[in-house]
Amino acid sequence: MKKGVFITLEGPDGSGKSTIIKLVEGYLSEKGIDYISTREPGGINIAEQIRNVILDKSNTAMDGRCEALLYAASRRQHLAERVIPALKEGKVVICDRFVDSSLAYQGYARGLGIDEVMQINEFAIEGYMPDFTLYLDVEPEVGLERIAKNKDREVNRLDLEKIDFHKRVREGYFILLEKYSNRIRKVDANQPIEKVFDSIKKILNDEIEL
C-alpha cells in the first residue's frame, strides 16, 4: 500500500461528495489504512473564519478576484495546518475540494481565467498537488434538485447562483479533465450511490494498491 497519498474529491454542488466521503472513510477503516478525511476549511480556525466571509449570503458585493484570493488564503492555511503534517506522517489524506474547485468555479464559471486563478493558487499550494482526484460528475439539474431535497444542508452564497452558473462550473471541470487527464478520474455520479461507490472503490484499489 502507498503511503502519504493526497486524494481530492471534486464535483459540482449536489454531486454527492459528502455521502461518498463517508463511504470511503468506512472502506479505508475496514482496510486498516491510516488516513485523515478533511475538507476545506476543515475546522481550521483561521480558514473557517475566511470561509464565513466568502459564503456569507449578505456579501453580495464581493468581487470575483477577492473571492478567488480568499479561497486561496483559506486553502493555504488548511494545507499548512492539516494536510502537509498528515502527509509527512505518511497518512492517506482525503480532502473534499481543493484547487480544482477554484479553477472550475472562479477561473471558469466566474470568468477570471483558469490560468490566472492557477497562478494565485501556486503561491498558496507551493507545489502540493493531489496524487489523484476523483471528479464526481453530475448534471446541474440533478445536483440542484439533490440540494433542494437535503434539508440539513446549509444554503450558501454560491448555491444561490442561477443554473447557468452551475452549468459553467461543470464545463469548467470538463476542461480540467482534459488539462489534467493523468490526475483527474471522472466518475458518473448521476447513477445510484452504490454504483458510484463501486467505481470509486476500483479506483482506490488501483491507485493506492489496497
Ligand code: TMP
Ligand atoms: P462545499 O459545499 O463543497 O463545502 O463548498 C462550498 C461552496 O464553495 C461550493 O459552492 C463550491 C465553492 N467553492 C469555490 O467556489 N471555490 C473553491 O475554491 C472552493 C473550495 C469551493
